[in-house]
Amino acid sequence: MHQNDGQKVINMIPAGIILLNVFEQNITDCLYLFLKFSENTRFMVQNTFNCWFPSNFLYKLFHFMLKGCPLSISGVRSGVCVSRLSRLLVDAQTVLYYSGNETFSGLQELTRTVQRLGERPGIFPNLPVREYLRPNESFSSFLRTNSSLSPQSVDTLLRARLNTQVVVAGAQMQLKDLVCNSTMLGRFLTLDRGEDEMAALQSELCRLPAQVLQQVERLFLTQLDFTKIFTSDRLLSNAADLRVISRAVGTVSQQLAALISDFSSLSSFSDMSAALRLLSPENRTARPRESFRAFSRVMCGHPEVGGERIPSLNWYEDNDIKSFLGKNGTEDTHCACVSAASYCKSLIQGLESNPLSRIVWRGIKPLFIGKLLYTPNSPAVQQVMKEVNKTFEGLQIVQELNAAWLEVGPQIRDYMETSVEIRLLKDLLKRPEVAVLVNMRLENTSWTASRMSRFLSTLPPGTPRSPGTSQTWMDIYTDLNSTVSTLAQVTECFSLNKLEGLESEGLLVERALELLEDRQFWAGVVFLLPNDSSPRLPPHVKYKIRMDIDDVTRTNKIKDRFWDPGPAADPFSDMRYIWGGFVYIQDLVERAVTKVLTGAKQTTGIYVQQMPYPCYVDDVFLRVLNRSLPLFMTLAWIYSVAMIIKGVVYEKEARLKETMRIMGLSTGTLWLSWFITSIVPFQVSAALLIALLKWGDILPYSDPSVVFFFLTAFATATIMQCFLISTFFSKANLSAACGGLIYFGLYLPYVLCVAWRDHLTSTLRILASFLSPVAFGFGCEYFSQYEEQGLGIQWTNLRSSPVSGDQYNFATSISMLYVDALIYAVAAWYIEAVFPGEYGIPRPWYFVFQMNFWSGLSLEVGMSIPPAPTEQDHIEPEPNNLVLGVSIRDLVKIYKKGGKVAVNHLNLKFYEGQITAFLGHNGAGKTTTISVLTGLFPPTSGTVYIRGMDIRHDMDLIRRTLGVCPQHNVLFDILTVEEHVWFYGRLKGMSEEEKQEQAKNLSGGMQRKLSVAIAFVGGSKVVVLDEPTAGVDPYSRRGIWDLLLKYRKERTIILSTHYMDEAELLGDRIAIISQGRLCCCGTPLFLKSRLGSGYYLTVVKRDGSDNRSPSHSSVCTSTSSSANRLPPPCKVSYKTSAY
Structure with a gap:
């Protein structure tokens, strides 16, 4: 073996020996206790909560009491609770069952190797205790000052030789028992001067308290110089022993590194660490509710015991x-x-x-x-x-757990803070040679020697944790203590x-x-x-x-x-x-x-698992659309509704409607024109809405043509509803404001139907559907429900309902919309006929039961028209060779407001081919008579026969051949002259140049000309002109006269005027009324012969003293006054001009 490798092993041997002797039994006990605790927990949970998962009693406890983890529902997967504490205990037991067993066997093998090495005689030196200590040691001073040993005994102990071989082998007994046993103490310590000193030393050591002996042992280990133990030549010369020790140390290091890596890779370990940090003193708030939230994260995996994660x-x-x-x-x-x-x-x-x-x-x-x-x-x-x-x-085990922690927790802290083993281990990790070997063995893990030293260090109280620094044992102890204390406080409740x-x-x-x-x-x-x-x-x-x-x-x-x-x-x-x-x-x-x-005890727990459900689309927006689309459509169309109502009522207020009807426009054609002009904007908006819903993937399944058909039905019903609302108003602005409110108010019953929809039968839904917004809301519900089901509304499922047993369906909703439209249209037609408003002749409420309404024939067909009573003195006899055009028979008109008599038993006849001038002062009744004649006002009594038809019953037939020029211009502002003539000509059945100018841009005279032209257009047989030349310049006035004279052939023309010259020039016959009664009637020559008294010429000469008058001035006036000859109460002033 290389000398450097041998030296590294030698440097590592002290750490191995000390660790094995100090922690071998502790590690064994820890593994055994943890595994035994898991088994006991399993047994306890099985008997208490019928659950087979380790530590699942905590899950069951808080699930049972707090409902934080529902059984297999959002809190349990395959029977395992997501509680962080439960997951950590289960994962830790699994790791220790597998990796822990290998590590434990490696430690045992290393222990046996070192012990075999230590059993060889002479391999370790037997030096005095003093020689094993470091320089500047404090062990000897501690013995002299704090151990109560005599100075002689202290010297004896320091001179005694320590049997290192016996120390390495291990005594397997407590220190107190060892010093009180002379035999065992003699094996550890030997003296050169005999047994007396040894006996005295043993006696004093045995009298020391166990705590003092433990302090002596810890201090000795911290002051020990290990290099003196392993520097013997015999130990360094045996390469085989070094290889065995190196191999054993390497195996244990790898196994420890793998065990640490397994623990570090556990997601439950990192989750638990993060959760415990929330309960640490620096992160924990003083409010119990916050502690309870953090505690819920540990016990149930999420805060608020499920409130935020349900x-x-x-x-x-x-x-x-x-x-x-x-x-x-x-x-x-x-x-x-x-x-x-x-x-x-x-x-x-x-x-x-x-x-x-x-x-x-x-x-x-x-x-x-x-x-x-x-x-x-x-x-x-x-x-x-x-x-x-x-x-x-x-x-109650939870409370017992807290009591056990209160007893064990301080001991663990004291051990980590004051134990000599921990200090010894920290000193070893600080040695470079040990740190190098530890880092080599832990190079594939996140742990290093410095990190391990940091973990074992004890920081001063109150020292804040720096960001990014690793945890220490004190951090984990604090978090665990906070968790246990919070758990105990919660269980007290x-x-x-x-x-x-x-x-x-x-x-x-x-x-x-x-x-x-x-x-x-x-x-x-x-x-x-x-x-x-x-x-x-x-x-x-x-x-x-x-x-x-x-x-x-x-x-x-x-x-x-x-x-x-x-x-x-x-x-x-x-x-x-x-x-x-x-x-x-x-x-x-x-x-x-x-x-x-x-008497049998069930051991199997029960877990609830919901039945699986296939994938589906949870479209929240579609559900909102279900409730909101009727409201959105109501609000979107409320402006259009108000404008339609205003436009219809404006025509009534401005007399345009009656004028068009006088000119021959039928009521059905008028409503149809309004319907066409109103439905087009609605359909455009409906098409845009469907495009948005379809292309926006809001209604991906429904057929857009079905939805368009549905919206068209609603638009039709809405327009008819507008027509119905317009019949109740005669002022345009008021109708616009009230009409929008009424339209929105008709939507509100749908809100009640939604609230009571579980109690509404099909019959009640049909009755409620007579309000078109309610029927539209029901239809929206059905197609949105089909959309939620992934089917969408189609032509094939129109007649089926998504609700089981429901007879009401989408087709019913569409049908009810068209039924509503028909009801609204009939109601509007009937109300308009019976209550036409300020202008128009009301029909009797039973008019639908009259024969002339269905057959189109006059009630007076075949009946002779009685002659009107006349006053022979001032009324010329009726001509026999002319065709009667209009006959006024005993006509009376009394205004309801004020009770004023406007026409008083008027009898008068007008003949074809003649222009009859209708004269009278302001308020004489001319305009009222013409209004009754044209159908604007109904007569109070009496009637008018036009071409043999009674205005009370045959007004629609009369208007086909009736032309009128009202006193005030009744023109469309936005139509041109050509369009006016074309429009009214088409009303009369015609098949075609300032003519392109809009009517509002014409002068007053030109507008009157246009009004007169409209009265004649289309071949009108009876033409009523109410002061046609009022406000017209002389040139235009003469043009109108020429027009009347040109087109009077085959027409009955009734001309109302204030001008005598105009009546004399144009009128074939002249009728003069006053206070609603006929005063005289006849040709101009007849009236002159009866009422005229000659001509008077008046010449006025300028006074010479009047400088403001012209030098020569003459005024020619010819008058014929017959006021003194008129029968009372009539007063007539007849003027004529000399030509």
């Missing part, structure tokens, strides 16, 4: 969470715990202060301190409950005296209600025995478990009404039997009953 696949369906949050709102937050420890009170107050922890605490409070009641309190039942109580008795017997079930219920007020009731077990007083149980035992309804699954709902993919894994609704403790009580009682009846 999976909730169907959380949106939990309808009881709000009641759960608010129930027992008056509950006293100060728990009446069995333990009055301040830690428990502070812990509970901390849990109550946080909303999330409050939920968890109120759920687990009965398991912590709740009572388990039972009845009857008979001997047989007491035997069963005694077996049940053994489970809670086993929980448990109530282990849970059982309470009562005589009857009634008393049990009363007692349970008392305990429920403070959430201290866990469950009640009622045994149904044939004989309550019997000391034995019957062969067939019947019992029932009674719990709070909030802690068990409800039985009033067997399954969800609406199926959606996903397991029944919601902890608040689907797992109440587990987290409420029902299954644990059932298991405890059944095991106890089995033990009492058979």
Whole structure:
């Protein structure tokens, strides 16, 4: 062997010898105790909790009391709890069973090798004790000052020769026993001067206390110079022995390195270290709730005993969470715990202060301190409950563990701080030759000699840990001490005296209600025995478990009404039997009953595993869309709805609607035009929405054509709803504001239907669907449910429902939308006909039952029209050779507002081919008469016959040949002149140049011309002109006159005017009314002959003193006054001009 290699082995031998002698028995004991502890733990867990996993009693304890690890549900995988402490103990036992056995056998082989080497005589030198010590040693001064030995005995001990060979072989006995045994002491120490000094030394050493002897031993080992022991020539000359020792040391080093590597690679070890650091003094807060959270991480793998990690696949369906949050709102937050420890009170107050922890605490409070009641309190039942109580008795081991730690923990700390073995080991690791060899053997691990020395070092109290530095034994000791103390404090809050017997079930219920007020009731077990007083149980035992309804699954709902993919894994609704403790009580009682009846003890534990569920898509957004799409569509279209209503009502307010109807536009055509202009924007928005839903992968399964058809149905119903709403208003702005509110208000019943959907039958859903937003909401539910199921709505499943036994389906929803549209359209048509508003002739409510409504014939067909009464003096006889166009028969119009009589029994006839001038002062009734004639106002009494048809019943037929120019321009602002003429011409059935100018840009005169042209367009046979030349310049006025004269052939033209010259020039006949009554009627010549009195010429000369007047001025006025000749009460002023 090379000399350097031999020297390295020699340098390592002292460490090997000392370590083996000091730690051999300790290592053996540690391995044995740990493995034995694991076996005992296995046995204890098997008997107490029926669990076959090492250290699983901790898992069972906190699962049973805190529900932190549900059995095989999010906390257990293949029967193993994810508790970090449980995982660490299981993994450590596995490593020690395999790697530990190899390491232990290597240590034994090294020990035997060294012992064989030490048994050879003369291999180690026998030097005085003083020679083995280092220079400047303190061992001798300690003996003189602190050991109470005499100076002579101290000198004797230092002069005595130490038998190194015997020391290496080991004494296998305590130091106190060794010094009191003269034979054994003589083998270790020898004196050159006889036995007297040896006897005196032994006597004084034997009188020393054991503690002092241990201090002497430790100090001697720390002051020992090992190089003096292994520098003998005989030891260095035997190469074979050196090879054997080197091989043994190398084997042990590799095995230790592998064992350390196995421990370091354990994920449970790193997780446990990280969790324990949270309980260290520098990281731990003073609040018990934070300690409880950290403790939960160690015991259950996550904080808040599952509160933050409980999976909730169907959380949106939990309808009881709000009641759960608010129930027992008056509950006293100060728990009446069995333990009055301040830690428990502070812990509970901390849990109550946080909303999330409050939920968890109120759920687990009965398991912590709740009572388990039972009845009857008979001997047989007491035997069963005694077996049940053994489970809670086993929980006391936690408190015993804390007591054991309080006893052993300080001893471990004292040993690590003051033991000579630890100091000796640290000194060896600081020696360069030992450090080199240790680093060589640990080169494939994360450990080094310096790290091991750091781990064994003891830092001064209060020294903070530097970032990035490795842990020391004190860190681990502190973390473990904090964990054990926290565990002990938490277990003090448990109530282990849970059982309470009562005589009857009634008393049990009363007692349970008392305990429920403070959430201290866990469950009640009622045994149904044939004989309550019997000391034995019957062969067939019947019992029932009674719990709070909030802690068990409800039985009033067997399954969800609406199926959606996903397991029944919601902890608040689907797992109440587990987290409420029902299954644990059932298991405890059944095991106890089995033990009492058979005497056999079940050793196999029970684990609950949910049935596997196939992969599915959990689309939360789609579920939200299910509830929100009706609201979104309602809000998205509310502006369009308001504008449609406003546009319809504006036409009514501005008389455009009646004007178009006067010009021949049918009501159906008008509504159809509005429907077409409204449906197009709705369909565009629906198409964009479907594109977004489809391309955005929000509705990946549904057929987009089906969804578009569905949205079109809703748009149709919405438009018809707008038409219906518009019939209730006559002001455009008011209708826009109120219409949007009404439209949104009709959506609100759907919210109630969603809340009561479990109680709505198919019939009630159909009745609710007569509101189109409700039917639309139901349809959204169905296609979103099909989408959740991965099928989507298709043409093939329109008539089927995703809900079992549901007769309502998606096709029903679409059908109801079209039914709603039809109902809204019919209602709008009927209301408009019966209540047309301010302008229009109302029909009787029974008009649908009249023959003329269905046949289109006038009620007066075949009946002679009676002649109107006349006053012969001022009314010219009717011509017999003309065709009668319009006949006003005893017409009366009284306005409801103010009761003013506008037309008073007016009788008048108008003939074809003539222009009849209709004269009268302002307020005489001209416009009112024309409005009644054209159908704007209904008559109070009397009627008007136009071409033989009565305006009361045949207005739609009359308007086909009726043209009108109202007093005020009724034009479309956005239409051009050409478009106006074309539009109204098309209304009259026509098949075609400022003509491209919009009407709003025309002057007043041009607008009047356009209005007159509209009245004549389309071949109107009866033309009513209400002051057509009002506000028109003379040139345009003359143009209008030419137009009237040109087109009066074959037309009945009624002209209302204030101008006598215009009436005289244009009128074939002139009718003058005043205060709603006809004063006179006839040709201009007839009226002049009856009422005229000649011509008067008045010439006015300028006064010379009036400088403001022109030099020459003349005013020619010709008047014919007949005021004094008119019969009362009529007053007529007739003026004519000389041409």
